[in-house]
Amino acid sequence: MGKKAVILGILALALGLGFNGCAAARKKPVSETKAQVVKPISPAEEEKIEEESIVALKGKSIPLAKAPKGRAFAEPTAEMRYILTDIYFDFDKSEIKREVRATLDRIASWLRKNRDAHLMIEGHCDERGTEEYNLALGERRALSVRRYLIGLRVPSGKLHTISYGESKPTDPGHNENAWAKNRRVHFLIAK
Amino acid sequence: MKKIIIVLLCTIFFLATKDLLPTEVYLDISRGFAEKIPVALSFSGDKNEETKKILVSDLQRSGLFSPLINDDENEAELLIKVNCSLKLGLFRLEGIVRDITTGSGFVLGKRYQGRYPLMRSIVHRFANDLVKKVTGEKGIALTKICFISDESGAKEVYLVDYDGQNKKRVTSDKIIAACPDWSEDGENLVYLSYLNNRTEIFFHNLKSNSREILCSYPGLNAFAAISKRGEIALTLSKDGDPEIYVMRKNGSYLRRLTYSKGIDASPSWAPDGKKIAFVSDRSGSPQIYILDLSTKKVRRITYQGSYNTSPAWAPQGNLIAYTSRRGGCFEICIINPDNGEFKAITSGPGSKEDPSWAPNGRQLVFSKKLGYKSNLYIVDICTEKSYSLITGKGNYISPAWSPE
Incomplete structure (x- = not known):
């Protein structure tokens, strides 16, 4: 029963964030979610919950918010850097890999605590795809991370995306090692 | 000028859908058949080396003509005569094109003039007029x-x-x-x-x-x-x-x-x-x-x-x-x-x-x-x-x- 309630709660929250008019679905399960989140969940259960929350957002794209006026995005400070680490992707893919979920959970909980902070999600690609398509793929990677963070109850208005395609590699090498580092999402922060 | 027709058909294939055309044309193209018109060129007057370089490049880049290296009129179908002059900063180009495979032969004759810095565009314009005359389509020399x-x-x-x-x-x-x-x-x-x-x-x-x-x-x-x-x-x-x-x-x-x-x-x-x-x-x-x-x-x-x-x-x-x-x-x-x-x-x-x-x-x-x-x-x-x-x-x- 507990698992089902969490799923329902996250689903309702996700919907509620995107569609403010959806009051009925929003009211009741919120308190239930709060109660459930503190209770430890087994890793298998946790995985299940996240999958469901992503499913709930599928096909219901949430429009991007305007970037905050008069506030510049900057590289995270030294103490922030261990939270906002780069997220890596497979070749030609924009799916969130299992091993980066813990990082995104950390980022989400930090963003929920720091209400004024805005996050710029930069999507990047390795050099192997075509120039134009990589620009779209970089954006798609940034949007995947955004969608995932929204699923973790980060308000969508705090999340912004930009794609650099293959224009800004972090490693100038031409081998699998460099490509793997370049297929990434990098974060900037405006506090 | 029958080679022109072949070249044209080749172009037409790529512009039209295949079924609008007879099958033999399609076969020709799949073999990579696209013959170019051999052209002999003669230049005289001021700046003729420069003019020649630009025009030869235009003719090659059109994909329609093959300028003959030795300008041997016996192998050519078209003969292009160009005379240029440069006086007081004014560049003039006179171009005459003849088809040597037919009797009358006259294809195109045109004079252009403009300030010297426009020399390249003047030569390009002549190339475009030639392409237009031969294929009926606009040339790309000024693109x-x-x-x-x-x-x-x-x-x-x-x-x-x-x-x-x-x-x-x-x-x-x-x-x-x-x-x-x-x-x-x-x-x-x-x-x-x-x-x-x-x-x-x-x-x-x-x-x-x-x-x-x-x-x-x-x-x-x-x-x-x-x-x-x-x-x-x-x-x-x-x-x-x-x-x-x-x-x-x-x-x-x-x-x-x-x-x-x-x-x-x-x-x-x-x-x-x-x-x-x-x-x-x-x-x-x-x-x-x-x-x-x-x-x-x-x-x-x-x-x-x-x-x-x-x-x-x-x-x-x-x-x-x-x-x-x-x-x-x-x-x-x-x-x-x-x-x-x-x-x-x-x-x-x-x-x-x-x-x-x-x-x-x-x-x-x-x-x-x-x-x-x-x-x-x-x-x-x-x-x-x-x-x-x-x-x-x-x-x-x-x-x-x-x-x-």
Whole structure:
């Protein structure tokens, strides 16, 4: 029963964030979610919950918010850097890999605590795809991370995306090692 | 002049759908049969070496003529006599063209004059008039190609004449510019710039060198392409996913056209403005699709391979050029969207991508990456031979050929 309630709660929250008019679905399960989140969940259960929350957002794209006026995005400070680490992707893919979920959970909980902070999600690609398509793929990677963070109850208005395609590699090498580092999402922060 | 007819038929195949033509013509083309008209040239007067260089290059680049090296009139079908003079800064060119295979022979006779700095365009104009006389179509000798290069240290927009001369930088933003394209009148460029630390579409007037921001929605603003009627198709991610939109040239009346989850990018207008070819990964891998604007129906046209991107609809008729991954490299392919027939028109070492059509529908400009450096090349789709457009110390990518 507990698992089902969490799923329902996250689903309702996700919907509620995107569609403010959806009051009925929003009211009741919120308190239930709060109660459930503190209770430890087994890793298998946790995985299940996240999958469901992503499913709930599928096909219901949430429009991007305007970037905050008069506030510049900057590289995270030294103490922030261990939270906002780069997220890596497979070749030609924009799916969130299992091993980066813990990082995104950390980022989400930090963003929920720091209400004024805005996050710029930069999507990047390795050099192997075509120039134009990589620009779209970089954006798609940034949007995947955004969608995932929204699923973790980060308000969508705090999340912004930009794609650099293959224009800004972090490693100038031409081998699998460099490509793997370049297929990434990098974060900037405006506090 | 019967060879002219063969060359014309070759061009027509690529402009029309296959079933409109007799089968033997198609067979000729599949063997790569495209004979050129042998031309002998004679030059006299001032600046004749320079004039000769420009005109010979124009004739070769038209794909229609083969200038004879020894100018042996016995092997030629056409004889071109050019006389130039340069007096008080005024350049004059007199060109006479005769067909030596027929009795009367006179094909074209024309005089041009202009200030000396306009010499190249005067010679190009003569080449265009000759092409027009022989094929009935406009020549491409006065067209330009815009592209992106990092030779100054940052990715900027550049222009170059179709023969690789007169390279000029358009932007000096010292940031990143990307995916430039032409307005339908050839007087403006649209491109993406990160000038304001986001992706925005700029509309840049080449005459006044002034520009405005056309759209700056949250997220991705990219791949602006202008139809012959002046409508702009582009990709925006403002609704949470990269989708295709169209709007008027001033940015008003924005309409969303695609609704698939995933990437919808790189729109390219059909010449009649009624359809748009684009890339989508809705099937799991990037493939080329066609959207019919009246029915809003979407149809996939590429099924070969797992990576087909950057479609470019030919300016006349029904062919789409695109980039296709073959093995570890990319090649330029052309496909007839009606029957799905396709072929690769580039080969050899290097990764070729991002094709853009010449207004005559016969040549394509593309970028080729070899040894981690990209340069621009042109390929003739009848002969499948390619030659260099521009090389240098930087990378040269994302070419777009101007309208006539």
